[in-house]
Amino acid sequence: xxxxxxxxxxxxxxxxxxxxxxxxxxxxxxxxxxxxxxxxxxxxxxxxxxxxxxxxxxxxxxxxxxxxxxxxxxxxxxxxxxxxxxxxxxxxxxxxxxxxxxxxxxxxxxxxxxxxxxxxxxxxxxxxxxxxxxxxxxxxxxxxxxxxxxxxxxxxxxxxxxxxxxxxxxxxxxxxxxxxxxxxxxxxxxxxxxxxxxxxxxxxxxxxxxxxxxxxxxxxxxxxxxxxxxxxxxxxxxxxxxxxxxxxxxxxxxxxxxxxxxxxxxxxxxxxxxxxxxxxxxxxxxxxxxxxxxxxxxxxxxxxxxxxxxxxxxxxxxxxxxxxxxxxxxxxxxxxx
Amino acid sequence: xxxxxxxxxxxxxxxxxxxxxxxxxxxxxxxxxxxxxxxxxxxxxxxxxxxxxxxxxxxxxxxxxxxxxxxxxxxxxxxxxxxxxxxxxxxxxxxxxxxxxxxxxxxxxxxxxxxxxxxxxxxxxxxxxxxxxxxxxxxxxxxxxxxxxxxxxxxxxxxxxxxxxxxxxxxxxxxxxxxxxxxxxxxxxxxxxxxxxxxxxxxxxxxxxxxxxxxxxxxxxxxxxxxxxxxxxxxxxxxxxxxxxxxxxxxxxxxxxxxxxxxxxxxxxxx
Amino acid sequence: xxxxxxxxxxxxxxxxxxxxxxxxxxxxxxxxxxxxxxxxxxxxxxxxxxxxxxxxxxxxxxxxxxxxxxxxxxxxxxxxxxxxxxxxxxxxxxxxxxxxxxxxxxxxxxxxxxxxxxxxxxxxxxxxxxxxxxxxxxxxxxxxxxxxxxxxxxxxxxxxxxxxxxxxxxxxxxxxxxxxxxxxxxxxxxxxxxxxxxxxxxxxxxxxxxxxxxxxxxxxxxxxxxxxxxxxxxxxxxxxxxxxxxxxxxxxxxxxxxxxxxxxxxxxxxxxxxxxxxxxxxxxxxxxxxxxxxxxxx
Numbered sequence: 001x002x003x004x005x006x007x008x009x010x011x012x013x014x015x016x017x018x019x020x021x022x023x024x025x026x027x028x029x030x031x032x033x034x035x036x037x038x039x040x041x042x043x044x045x046x047x048x049x050x051x052x053x054x055x056x057x058x059x060x061x062x063x064x065x066x067x068x069x070x071x072x073x074x075x076x077x078x079x080x081x082x083x084x085x086x087x088x089x090x091x092x093x094x095x096x097x098x099x100x101x102x103x104x105x106x107x108x109x110x111x112x113x114x115x116x117x118x119x120x121x122x123x124x125x126x127x128x129x130x131x132x133x134x135x136x137x138x139x140x141x142x143x144x145x146x147x148x149x150x151x152x153x154x155x156x157x158x159x160x161x162x163x164x165x166x167x168x169x170x171x172x173x174x175x176x177x178x179x180x181x182x183x184x185x186x187x188x189x190x191x192x193x194x195x196x197x198x199x200x201x202x203x204x205x206x207x208x209x210x211x212x213x214x215x216x217x218x219x220x221x222x223x224x225x226x227x228x229x230x231x232x233x234x235x236x237x238x239x240x241x242x243x244x245x246x247x248x249x250x251x252x253x254x255x256x257x258x259x260x261x262x263x264x265x266x267x268x269x270x271x272x273x274x275x276x277x278x279x280x281x282x283x284x285x286x287x288x289x290x291x292x293x294x295x296x297x298x299x300x301x302x303x304x305x306x307x308x309x310x311x312x313x314x315x316x317x318x319x320x321x322x323x324x325x326x327x328x329x330x331x332x333x334x335x336x337x
Numbered sequence: 338x339x340x341x342x343x344x345x346x347x348x349x350x351x352x353x354x355x356x357x358x359x360x361x362x363x364x365x366x367x368x369x370x371x372x373x374x375x376x377x378x379x380x381x382x383x384x385x386x387x388x389x390x391x392x393x394x395x396x397x398x399x400x401x402x403x404x405x406x407x408x409x410x411x412x413x414x415x416x417x418x419x420x421x422x423x424x425x426x427x428x429x430x431x432x433x434x435x436x437x438x439x440x441x442x443x444x445x446x447x448x449x450x451x452x453x454x455x456x457x458x459x460x461x462x463x464x465x466x467x468x469x470x471x472x473x474x475x476x477x478x479x480x481x482x483x484x485x486x487x488x489x490x491x492x493x494x495x496x497x498x499x500x501x502x503x504x505x506x507x508x509x510x511x512x513x514x515x516x517x518x519x520x521x522x523x524x525x526x527x528x529x530x531x532x533x534x535x536x537x538x539x540x541x542x543x544x545x546x547x548x549x550x551x552x553x554x555x556x557x558x559x560x561x562x563x564x565x566x567x568x569x570x571x572x573x574x575x576x577x578x579x580x581x582x583x584x585x586x587x588x589x590x591x592x593x594x595x596x597x598x599x600x601x602x603x604x605x606x607x608x
Numbered sequence: 609x610x611x612x613x614x615x616x617x618x619x620x621x622x623x624x625x626x627x628x629x630x631x632x633x634x635x636x637x638x639x640x641x642x643x644x645x646x647x648x649x650x651x652x653x654x655x656x657x658x659x660x661x662x663x664x665x666x667x668x669x670x671x672x673x674x675x676x677x678x679x680x681x682x683x684x685x686x687x688x689x690x691x692x693x694x695x696x697x698x699x700x701x702x703x704x705x706x707x708x709x710x711x712x713x714x715x716x717x718x719x720x721x722x723x724x725x726x727x728x729x730x731x732x733x734x735x736x737x738x739x740x741x742x743x744x745x746x747x748x749x750x751x752x753x754x755x756x757x758x759x760x761x762x763x764x765x766x767x768x769x770x771x772x773x774x775x776x777x778x779x780x781x782x783x784x785x786x787x788x789x790x791x792x793x794x795x796x797x798x799x800x801x802x803x804x805x806x807x808x809x810x811x812x813x814x815x816x817x818x819x820x821x822x823x824x825x826x827x828x829x830x831x832x833x834x835x836x837x838x839x840x841x842x843x844x845x846x847x848x849x850x851x852x853x854x855x856x857x858x859x860x861x862x863x864x865x866x867x868x869x870x871x872x873x874x875x876x877x878x879x880x881x882x883x884x885x886x887x888x889x890x891x892x893x894x895x896x897x898x899x900x901x902x903x904x905x906x
Contacts, residue, residue, distance in 0.1 A: 056904060058565060067870045134749065154748075160851070162868040170401045173586040200770055200851035204568045212572060215748040257708070323870040334854070335682045343813055344715055350707035354784060355726050361741040364751045368744075406849035428639035431632035433757075443636065445843065446643055448786070452891045454842020456610040457858045464657050464877065477646050484642065543732030548843060560734055567740040575740070586732045587725075594725040 001060065015265060027260055027267045030064035030080040031165075032057040035207035037122065037223055038231075038283030039081075045279055046270060052263055058204065061086035061165025062326075066254060068095045075257040078264035081121070082119040083165025084319035085172065091117035095254035099265065106164035106289045110312075111249050115138065120249040121271055122223075122285035124312055126170045128239040129225035134213030143242035144177070144190065148271045152197045157209075160334075162326050166220050166248065167201075169302035172318050172325050173246030176235065176311045184325070191333050210236065221248065222302070226284035227297035229301050233271075240302055243310030250285070341497065362583060369395055369576035403562045407581070409472070410559035414541040417479050418534045420489040429491030434504065447488050450481040459550040470551060475558065478547035483540050487533040494529040495522075506508035532596050539589040543582075577588065658877035673878035682890075683879065692877040693857065693884070694840035698774060700833045701783040702791070709791035722787075731785040731807065735778075735845025742769040742778045767796075770850055778846045783836045790835050794828030827898035835893035838887040858883055 007195065034040030034056050043054040059067060068080060068090060082090060090096060091113060100116040111120035128147065130140050141147050147156055159167030163212070171191065180186025209215045209225060211234045217243040218225075222245075225238035252271070258264045270276055277287035284301065287293075370393050432440045450458055466474055490562060496499060503525070508519050545560035552558065563582060568576035659669040668806055670689070675753075677683045730738070744752050746769035753766035768774050806820045845861035858879055867877040 033569060040569075056565065056569070062866045062869050066867055066871050069869070069871075070463075070467060071470070074470075076470065128611055161867075162864060195853070198853060199767070200853060203848055206568075208567070208569055208571060208575075209743075209747075214743065214747050216748070220576065326868075326870065331682070335856075343817070345794035347707045347715075350704070351723065351727070354708060355723060358726060358730055358781065358784065364744060364763075365741065391844070424638045424642060427635040431635035434626070436680050437632050437634035440632075440636075444642065444644070444649065447639065449647065449888070450890055452838040454838075454859055454880070454883045454887055456842060456844065456862050459886045460862065460877060461654040462646070464653035465650035480642060480703070481729045484639070488639075519781075539732050543734065544838070545734030545736060546843075560737065563737055563740070567737075568881045572744070578864050579737075587729065589731055590732070591725045594721040594728075 002190055003151075006072070006282055007213070025260070025263055027052055027054050027079070027264050028076045028077045029054050029057050029267075031059050031069060031082060033205050035054070035224070035227075036222070037280060037285050038227060040282065041070075042276060042279050045276075046267065050266070050268065054267065060159075060204075062162055062168065065090040065093075065095065069093065072256075075259060077255050078258040078260050079252055079254050079268060081111050081250065081252050083169050084120070084251050084315045085250040085313075085322055086165050086168065087118045087253060088113075088315040088319040089322050091253055091293045095256060097256045097258065099254040099268065101265070101272050102269040103289055108273070111251075111288055115323050117179075118251045118253040119297070120220070120288045121249055122277070122280045122288055124166075124221035124223045124248045124250060125240065125245045126166070126173060126248060127217065127222035127223075127225060127308065129210060129218045129220055129228070129243060130237045130239060131210055131216050131218075131235060132142070132237050133235040133270055134216035140237055140239065141267070142239055144174070145243065147191075147197060147217070147219075148193050150197075151328045152217060154197065156194065156219070157199050157202050157206060157215045157217065159206070160203050161329055165204045165250075168322070169246055169248045169318075170219055171329050173248075173311065173313055174194075176255050176313055177241075177244045177246060184328075188328065188332055191329070196331060201221060210234075223285035224299065224304075238295045238302060240306040245307065245313055247307075247310045247312045249288075249315070286309045314320050341361050341563045344530060351492070361450040362579075365576045366583070369573050369580045370573075371493075391575075394569075395573040398559045398568075398574060398580070399562070399577055399581065403559075403565075403578070406562050407559050409556040410542055410545060413472075413479060413558065413586075416476060417483045417541040418537050420480060421483055421537045422530060425484050425487040425533075426526065427492055430495060432488075432497035434493040434501070444488070445490070448485045451485050455546040456550070462547075474551045475548045479541045479544055479549050482544060482547070483537040486536045486540060487530075489530045490533040490536070491526060494526060500525045504602065525548045528596065533595055535589050535593045535596070538595070539586055542585055542589070613826070623738070623861070653876050654881060657873055658881050660874050662872045662874040667727070673872075673874045674882065676875055677879055677882055682856070683861055684859045685859070686861045687882070687886075690841055690853065690883075693775070697779040697783055697840045698833045698837035700776070701780055701787040704780070705784060705787035705791055705832070706829075709795050712788075712792050714800075727788050728785040730782045733782055735782065735843045736849055738778050738781050738820055739846040739849025741781075742774055745769065746774055746777075763857045769853060772852070772855075775846065775850060775852060777851070779840055782843075783840060784877050786839060787832050787836050788822040790832040791828055794831060796827060798824060798828075814848045827901040830894050830898040830901070832849050834891040834898070837894075839893040841883060841887045 004134050014140055026161075027038075029043075032039045032043065032054060040056065043056075043095075047053050056062075059109075064077075064080045064082060065080065068077060070074070071077070072095070078088065080095075094249035096117040101119070104112070104116070104119070106120055111117065112124075128141060128144075130142060138151055141149070142151065146152075158170055161171040171187070174190055175184045178186045178190055192296040202215075206215050206218055206220075208222075208229070210218045211228055211232060214321055222238050222240065228234045229238065231235040252268065254268060267269025272289055274289070274291050277289050277291050278293075281287045281291065293321060394530060431437075432444055459478065462474060462478060463470070466477075500522070503521050504517055512520070541561060545558065545564070546571050548558040549561060549564070552561075562578050563575065566578045618677065627806070658673055659671070661667055661670060661672055677687060708723075712720060731743075735905060746753070746765060746767075748767045748770075750769065753763040753768075756765060757763040769778075802820055803816050803825065806816045811819070842859055843864055844857055847855075847857050847860050848863065862876050862879045862883070865879065867870050
């Protein structure tokens with residue numbers, strides 16, 4: 001009797017797994033965080049349109065690149081999404097296939113690789129996202145310098161640059177924003193001074209915690225904050241710091257040896273269509289393809305004047321220094337007693 | 338006569354520990370369906386905008402989006418149970434009743450994963466089988482953690498005075514191996530196999546660290562849903578996911594206690 | 609005269625025919641195969657990886673990675689902190705869980721099984737989950753601070769989860785089941801007659817506990833300590849979620865070295881093996897000590 005029970009369980013197991021394997025067409029995208037740039041909504045729309053499932057993937061930019069490197073001989077992912085510099089780095093490591101999706105010509109030259117190993121899908125900026133209710137009456141910080149004030153002790157969070165692309169862009173870019181030089185001293189001095197006010201260096205996505213008020217001040221992409229404010233109706237204010245900010249192109253690439261090549265190409269093509277770009281714009285990331293945004297949506301973005309001091313840092317430069325910057329951050333800011 | 342004050346002291350401390358363990362779970366289960374402002378808590382910081390006192394929409398969201406992950410975890414757990422029964426029961430019999438040179442080493446090796454850091458085991462599996470990342474490798478990781486439980490329960494039962502004595506008596510009366518197997522050994526092992534299966538199921542269902550590192554793509558195991566939802570979804574949804582997780586694990590744990598905590602307790606006595 | 613029971617039971621069943629020697633091996637064969645494939649072979653690979661430089665794998669075997677663990681302050685600190693934290697958690701949980709273990713072995717009362725069931729629940733939770741529970745309960749916007757704010761007007765304990773006591777509490781949370789079960793099984797083997805004898809000689813309950821029971825259960829305390837120590841040492845999920853500033857643990861460093869570029873596989877492997885050696889070595893050593901103490905008593 002025992003043996004027959006076991007046989008039944010084993011048979012059920014095998015048939016179920018076989019069944020699930022044939023279930024639906026998928027495209028695997030590394031770094032497909034539902035609440036970052038509304039990938040949840042974008043992939044859902046794609047599924048509704050074509051029936052192809054793009055499942056969520058919680059890896060940040062850097063872990064995605066590491067995963068692709070580890071899987072070089074036997075790729076599991078079809079495409080990956082990164083914060084600009086990391087995507088550039090991944091492409092230069094030969095992890096991507098050259099591919100120019102439909103609509104390629106519409107992307108500005110500065111935002112893509114001439115050979116098609118990476119291209120921008122939308123752009124964000126580093127901003128200060130504030131949950132005003134969680135601040136409990138404290139004034140909203142308006143600049144990076146404000147964040148250094150002692151009243152914000154234990155209230156500020158930014159993502160660990162080793163795990164998260166936006167966090168990396170902030171750590172790498174703050175130097176340029178503060179007018180520092182090649183030695184990056186200005187930037188790292190600032191981060192050192194900011195450290196006492198930091199609650200934690202988050203290693204995973206903190207969107208939910210910002211909404212809840214668990215994290216009162218989050219340094220992240222403006223688009224995420226604007227979505228929290230306008231779509232999720234949370235008491236969030238998005239502050240473009242007075243000193244300026246860093247423009248952050250968010251890029252994608254087709255993985256070399258993608259398992260679902262044809263489906264992946266169709267998916268990447270679709271992401272540049274007006275339909276997809278509009279969805280991304282509705283989540284407040286700047287579309288890379290020129291599309292018409294209606295006035296009501298446009299009004300919800302911060303005024304263009306706020307971005308007057310936005311710095312554009314060449315991606316190749318950031319990518320070349322990426323490993324050094326992470327190690328230096330690990331040593332000088334995070335490490336030690 | 339055991340001391341009265343001792344009883345009260347131990348009971349109080351134990352009740353406090355129980356409260357500590359239950360509190361977050363209760364909060365989470367409530368958070369999945371009860372509107373926080375009704376609970377008297379400062380509202381939207383916790384639950385966003387909801388109007389009803391009870392609201393189970395989070396559960397339907399989860400079933401829609403992560404139903405197959407739950408199924409995958411259940412399959413893995415049942416698969417572990419099947420493999421453990423097939424592999425560990427005969428081996429347990431051999432090791433307990435017919436020891437051979439090296440059998441002590443074999444037992445120590447089997448129990449080894451329980452005292453090793455999970456990340457070491459994951460890294461070792463990845464070093465050897467990196468390219469095979471996926472459901473099969475996850476199953477392998479789970480087996481490393483579940484076989485020791487089944488083996489321990491079986492050997493503990495077989496080494497216990499009663500079963501050993503019965504089998505030897507049967508042998509000395511001339512019973513053949515298959516007669517001993519079906520009339521003495523298996524019936525006595527039934528209880529151990531049930532407890533073992535429940536333990537294997539619970540351990541596999543809850544296993545996350547190794548599965549997280551060894552799996553790729555989808556579906557992932559159910560605890561990964563917890564990770565997903567805690568970082569990316571609202572409190573209602575992550576609480577609902579935790580509630581589902583508990584709904585599967587609690588009955589298994591209670592069943593183990595009901596059937597006989599002694600076997601379960603014996604296992605934990607280190608490797 | 610019939611053979612005494614204890615002699616029958618102690619005879620291994622396989623004395624005699626050579627044919628029988630192969631059968632147990634055959635029964636163990638699938639298990640041995642799995643052990644080889646899932647444990648021995650991968651650990652060998654890990655060892656090989658740890659002895660190679662990740663940037664220059666062809667340059668041959670070297671102990672460089674192991675030296676890094678000791679030389680680089682960051683990793684050395686992580687290892688030391690791991691040891692300190694695990695020692696503290698092991699000691700704490702062993703002592704605290706004496707109470708429930710004693711309760712379950714010495715007394716019976718209704719609801720005992722339910723209580724034991726609840727106490728063993730956290731054993732199935734991953735470290736990360738416990739971290740999240742900690743934030744929900746004691747984060748900046750946690751349940752307890754909010755409740756306390758409602759009651760007293762001050763958000764007491766807000767953010768307590770992100771400080772060291774919160775970390776220890778989270779670790780204790782999932783160690784309680786293990787410590788309780790291990791202690792319970794060891795205590796159950798205690799002979800109650802020792803206590804009765806002491807009492808019949810006039811000792812009161814407290815004297816009996818401190819002078820008779822405690823010395824006898826020392827080996828049990830040591831094995832429990834060993835088990836909880838090994839498990840705490842390997843756990844990093846809690847810290848990954850709580851992300852305490854300026855604090856790291858070796859398993860988290862392994863995780864980072866492996867998952868977040870620039871990665872160093874060789875270093876990650878070396879750290880994994882170092883952790884293995886410490887965890888297993890301490891655990892095994894302590895358990896041997898405990899068994900010897902038990903044996904000496906017998």
